[in-house]
Amino acid sequence: VTQAARLLGLVAAILLVATTPPALAVTVLVAALAPWSLARLLFGRAAAPPVRVRRGPEAPPVGGPVAAPPPPPPATIPEEDAAWDPAPVAVVEAPALARPAPEPGRDAVAPAVGPFGADPAADVAHLVPATALVQAASTALEGGGGAILAVIRVDGLAGIAEHLGATGGGILFTETSGRLAEALPDAALLAWMGDETFAALVPVADTVTDRGAGAARADVDDVLGALGHGLAAPFAAEMIVEGRAISMEDAIHVEATALQGEMLPDLVQWASTAPGG
Numbered sequence: 521v522t523q524a525a526r527l528l529g530l531v532a533a534i535l536l537v538a539t540t541p542p543a544l545a546v547t548v549l550v551a552a553l554a555p556w557s558l559a560r561l562l563f564g565r566a567a568a569p570p571v572r573v574r575r576g577p578e579a580p581p582v583g584g585p586v587a588a589p590p591p592p593p594p595a596t597i598p599e600e601d602a603a604w605d606p607a608p609v610a611v612v613e614a615p616a617l618a619r620p621a622p623e624p625g626r627d628a629v630a631p632a633v634g635p636f637g638a639d640p641a642a643d644v645a646h647l648v649p650a651t652a653l654v655q656a657a658s659t660a661l662e663g664g665g666g667a668i669l670a671v672i673r674v675d676g677l678a679g680i681a682e683h684l685g686a687t688g689g690g691i692l693f694t695e696t697s698g699r700l701a702e703a704l705p706d707a708a709l710l711a712w713m714g715d716e717t718f719a720a721l722v723p724v725a726d727t728v729t730d731r732g733a734g735a736a737r738a739d740v741d742d743v744l745g746a747l748g749h750g751l752a753a754p755f756a757a758e759m760i761v762e763g764r765a766i767s768m769e770d771a772i773h774v775e776a777t778a779l780q781g782e783m784l785p786d787l788v789q790w791a792s793t794a795p796g797g
Contacts, residue, residue, distance in 0.1 A: 586750060634795075635681035637690040641712045641795065644694055646701035650791035652720050653711040654784075661781055668723040668743050669783065670776040677716040680766060688762045695761065696768065699754035705771060713794045719787075721779070722747065747776045 634640075642646045660667040674696055681689030700718060701710050708722040724743055752772040758765045777783075 537790050563677055576704045599657045631715070634762070635678045635686075636688050636693040639795070640690055640693045641697075644697055646710060647697055648711050650711045650713055650719070650794035653709050653719060654787050654791045656709055656721055657787060658784060660721070660723060660779065662668075663786065667779040668722040668724060668776055669746050669779045670720040670722060670751070670774055671713075672714060672718040673775075674716045674718070674768065675771040675773065677768070677771070684761060684764070692759065692760050692766065695759050700751060702756050703750045704789075711791075711794070714789060719790075720747075724778075743779075744776050748774045 567736060641649075657667060657669065677692070677696060679694050697710065697712065697718065700720070704710060704720055705722055708720055710718060710720045713719050716752075722743055751774050752769065755768045755772055758767045
């Protein structure tokens with residue numbers, strides 16, 4: 521289209537304009553530029569010469585097999601360097617660091633430290649292991665002697681111990697368990713069952729005597745009535761731990777009942793999970 525417009529424009533210019541050399545030169549220049557401008561005006565970018573794009577190798581179809589690139593040619597060693605053959609370097613492995621053997625009588629893994637320390641009941645003389653309390657309960661049932669099992673919960677004991685730290689928590693634990701032991705009869709056993717809970721086994725004398733079951737029931741009732749008030753009484757005075765006054769008067773909760781045979785399996789299972797066994 522561009523070439524045709526240029527040719528028609530040149531013919532029209534020759535026919536319409538005088539053919540003197542200067543006029544002919546101007547006419548040829550105008551005829552050469554005008555058709556391209558006219559073609560751009562009529563046809564837009566379609567009149568521009570096509571742009572040839574050099575295409576690369578065709579991509580493989582989607583999902584089709586992909587050919588692996590050819591392996592690189594083997595490296596060649598120049599002849600002047602082929603005679604040089606360095607001696608292999610010996611690699612010496614460093615000896616592995618041996619772990620120090622644990623000291624005799626000491627565990628390889630440090631015990632976990634809780635709010636009351638690593639083992640708060642280990643050095644407390646007024647506490648017995650939970651398994652010892654279970655054994656005493658079994659003996660009392662087999663021998664026919666009566667006993668009372670008291671479950672003592674000290675609300676907030678662990679939370680206060682966490683604020684005091686391991687040392688202060690251990691002091692708080694020893695002071696609390698000591699006050700509970702002082703409030704129990706001399707023959708009673710006190711064990712820590714974990715967290716904020718203690719268990720006490722209180723024997724009852726003359727449960728099976730010539731006085732009859734009525735008198736024995738009265739002995740049990742008397743002990744049950746005295747336990748609730750007696751265990752909370754020592755906490756009326758505040759405890760001083762590392763210069764801090766701590767009141768536990770309203771934190772003592774006691775659930776006491778006469779020991780029975782069907783209670784023993786649950787007590788055994790409870791003691792198996794208690795700290796220190």
